[in-house]
């Protein structure tokens with residue numbers, strides 16, 4: 001069966017209104033950009049993929065990840081990692097605590113978990129940052145820790161909901177490159193929701209446009 005993410009005749013309806021209709025496949029390492037006006041259903045589409053669709057919506061079609069039908073699975077069983085623009089890090093946890101939250105439950109033992117966190121921090125040039133309070137980090141450091149927290153869970157797809165939009169222009173390009181490189185090196189299909197044409201261009205691949213039905 002095909003690797004990557006397949007959205008097979010995916011439909012999201014609210015009452016009688018069809019809000020999202022998508023048929024697409026995203027290969028490992030490929031980025032599919034999702035654009036559309038505010039309220040067109042971009043975040044709702046990502047919620048359908050993570051298994052957190054609000055009860056107001058009805059989902060039709062199938063979601064396949066690495067050939068596995070995940071449409072009806074609970075969120076924790078899907079292996080879809082998501083990165084948001086806002087709640088980048090939990091403020092009440094240290095940097096290490098934030099990263100621990102992303103570790104797979106199967107990784108047992110305090111020492112092994114600590115070691116995995118230290119390796120992750122070293123990979124983003126932040127060795128020794130585990131005890132730090134997230135409030136003391138720069139925007140770029142916060143974004144890097146948030147990315148690693150998503151990746152530590154070993155997702156099979158990465159969903160990005162405008163993750164760069166709060167960063168200033170220079171940093172935005174850097175973090176975007178880091179996210180895309182990691183997705184590519186780990187062979188993750190990526191769905192990138194953005195309002196920014198520069199993000200779409202950097203992603204290089206295909207763009208799907210959601211529209212409002214009453215436009």
Ligand SMILES: Nc1ncnc2c1ncn2[C@@H]1O[C@H](COP(=O)(O)OP(=O)(O)OP(=O)(O)O)[C@@H](O)[C@H]1O
Pocket residue numbers: 036037038039040041042043044045054055056
């Ligand atoms: N929990 C919910 N219950 C009912 N309706 C909702 C819920 N969440 C969102 N909606 C509605 O669904 C529609 C799509 O919202 P969504 O947040 O997916 O749009 P979006 O394209 O991500 O917008 P934006 O670009 O502003 O983030 C909107 O009309 C919104 O009001």
